[in-house]
Amino acid sequence: MSIDDLARTAAADLRAHTHADLDAGLDALLVVHPRRRRLRAATAIAVAAAAVVAVAWWASAGLPGRHSSPEPTHVPTGPVDPACAAARVLCHGDRTYTFGLHRPVTWQIPQGYGVNSGAGASTSMVESYAVHRPAGVTVMEGVRAASRTSRAATRVPPTPSGFIHWLAERPYLRASAVRRTTLDGRPAWQVRVAVRSHHTNGPGRCDGFPCHPITFQRGAVTGVWADMTADYTAFRVRGAGTVVVWSWAFAHDTTALAHNHRVVDGLSWPDG
Structure with a gap:
């Protein structure tokens, strides 16, 4: 197997096992005092969302095949509403x-x-x-x-x-x-x-x-x-x-x- 084949296999495996379970992260945060939950949950969700976007980009665009051309990527701009990821x-x-x-x-x-x-x-x-x-x-x-x-x-x-x-x-x-x-x-x-x-x-x-x-x-x-x-x-x-x-x-x-x-x-x- 060539180096290119190994790279494509590794990228596919990473995509298959990468999950963005933001609700689970939020539920874990909500065990702290009620007056502090909203700010902490908002911060955690924003960080988690950014991490998932970065991993997905690296897996799909960072390792192009020998005969493939890099596809344009779009990074969302503007504030993310953390409430939208809550249960x-x-x-x-x-x-x-x-x-x-x-x-x-x-x-x-x-x-x-x-x-x-x-x-x-x-x-x-x-x-x-x-x-x-x-x-x-x-x-x-x-x-x-x-x-x-x-x-x-x-x-x-x-x-x-x-x-x-x-x-x-x-x-x-x-x-x-x-x-x-x-x-x-x-x-x-x-x-x-x-x-x-x-x-x-x-x-x-x-x-x-x-x-x-x-x-x-x-x-x-x-x-x-x-x-x-x-x-x-x-x-x-x-x-x-x-x-x-x-x-x-x-x-x-x-x-x-x-x-x-x-x-x-x-x-x-x-x-x-």
């Missing part, structure tokens, strides 16, 4: 994504907000964090009211109206009047809440910190911190039960909540 994320362009929750949700996320923030999309939750302020929007499907012991509150009707009216009546919260609204063209109920000054430390734990449990989803609990102001909007989506869109901001930053409105406006459930 449960389908990218459509123009910062529009479909997240594979139990009932898939399409979300056009404006500049200034992260995509697939926190721990990344699950079957029941996806988040977008503001880049320059401690605020964000969390989307949750299949929500029940949470008890003070971080279980489902059994006496609360499992409906959007039941959840919002229960929330507005919590003695440890300052709550606005419940109002009727719409989200994605669906009838919805909404209330704004903040923790009362003498109820700062709640009985639950959220992200490792004391909180007041608010939502329960198949064992997962979210809640409000002492310095948080939040808008809760609840409505029904077929196949997803009660859906809650939780717009929140720390330091009682109502200006940040106003900015969150344009993030909420980008949500839609096309098949619900």
